[in-house]
Amino acid sequence: MASEKVPMLEAKIERWPIEGRFTISRGAKTEAVVVVAEVRHGEVTGRGECVPYHRYGETPEATLSAIVGMKDAFVRGLDRQALQSAMPPSAARNALDCALLDLEAKRSGERIWDLLGCPAPLPRVTTYTISLGSPETMAAAAGKAAYRPLLKIKLGGQGDEARIAAVRRAAPDCELIVDANEAWTEANLEANLAACAHAGVTLVEQPLPAGHDAALARIKRPVAVCADESVHDRASLNGLRDRYDAVNIKLDKTGGLTEALAMADAAIAQGFDIMVGCMVATSLAMAPAMLIAQQARFVDLDGPLLLARDRDCGLRYDDTLVYPPDAALWG
Template identity: 75%
Template sequence: MTSMKLVTLAARIERFPIAGSFTISRGAKTEAVTVVVEVSHDRLTGRGECVPYSRYGETPEATLAAIQAMQQALAGGLTRQALQVAMPPGAARNALDCALIDLEAKSAGLRAWNLLNRPTPGERITAYTISLAAPEAMAAATAKAAHRPLLKIKLGGDGDPERIAAVRKAAPESELIVDANEAWTEANLEHNLAACATAGVTLVEQPLPSGKDEALARIRRPIAVCADESVHDRSSLAPLRERYDAVNIKLDKTGGLTEALAMADAAQALGFEIMIGCMVATSLSMAPAMLVTPQARFVDLDGPLLLTRDRDHGLRYDGSLVYPPDSALWG
């Protein structure tokens, strides 16, 4: 991006109710708290959205402040490439990066994928998340979603073999992927992996805590294991080659689409399979992530499906199919 002088910045915190609640091993929440950025130049406005995540020490208020602190730099002509150095990876940079790409695309009269010289995204099957609960409750929730071809099952440690067996019985035809959100231990790792293999699970995401996942390199993994909390941007890829088979790329971790696309290229070069994931958020968060889907084996962009309402011009979902964004939304 060439320098755009007099870029103005606006940012705010927005809240979207979740349908019911969203429960993982670290707890439950009933709303998605996002930070929305708007960057404007020459009567055009680009938008981006992020979800600050307490697991990484982020809060909505601190994220908003970090974004607002970039106003002077943006007004002075800070480019998107310079932004990658000016801010660390994380939610704040993600929202700004995506807003700047949206603004660049509008200014050039191009769709974002053409601007960035990436493949045109098409419709993809997205995973649909089943929250962590007792086996009976998870089976009931799964039964309602058993028509979906790909389900992502949240697990949480003790009792997980019973949970995944109950889920599989309730959805005998669906492909299952599992997310333990760091809740397993070395003591139950192999037992839980075996239970997932028995249930025909395709992939297990982040079974052990980040930084305490060395055991994955010492065991025979019966199914593919995907890094999430253990991987953030390109710099974190190489040390994981012996422990993981796949990596979950999330724009809120990479610090935006610019790094996410570079990370996807690097991950493929290292032999990792790719999942493109999301936090629970609106279609404005999902839209930039659609540009990574041509490289992804797994697409997990169901955030808007978990909300009671999405924003205007949201992504089109047809069952489990998700379609690329209209330019009225982003890019």
């Protein structure tokens, strides 16, 4: 009878092929490796998906172990609120937090936004990502996607001025976001920002390495700059306002939707614009982030569009619009 009274926890690693190849400044990959947590209470199962990120010292195996290691705590009655202090912000906590939220919704028969007191989410325009490559390759990819209103361009440091110009020529009417993934240096920062301004780029994401970004406070920024690797949760917002205009909220960094919602409120109160971002993953990882998307100036939830296939009951993508999840998927 114990399994009917307390959640039972399981987790697994899944691999989802990427359509082609996804390349950023730190390397390329052909599959998305995700970890799925499942919390069962009687006949009801809640699910959450995360993407362990090597940049933060995470691996799928260690993340799986961290999730499974919480089994005894769940048997003792650990709930979502206690989870926030029981685990550090991480991909592992994200999967558990979202699984518990999904379980709450399914057990109540209500949608999770109603339980959390949030407005019902509406469809939002999402970015579509152009992988890092030569200017010619990126221009060709941007040209094929030029019907989309918002493109996110992956950059890599040397040669980025040419990449930015080539993409703009291929997609003259698109709003552009560029993501350097920490690949710029103080030596080329101002030249690259000027190239972005000349091309009409709206936002530059994480141009300098986290912890080595003080130069952003010393220069006049001609384009808005967004923190990604430099910001994780509410605690990391302090001290960023002089360097960044926006923050990228990703559930794998915040350790789940619970902290992400609180972080969004705190960031807005401090004057930041919000971007909600993702790793390459299935719709199960994107679904909780749709609640953050309602407050975001920039929505970057195109992970499933980069896969060869998505999971069943995945999010609906209508060209540029991404729709809230059906209950069959999450929440």
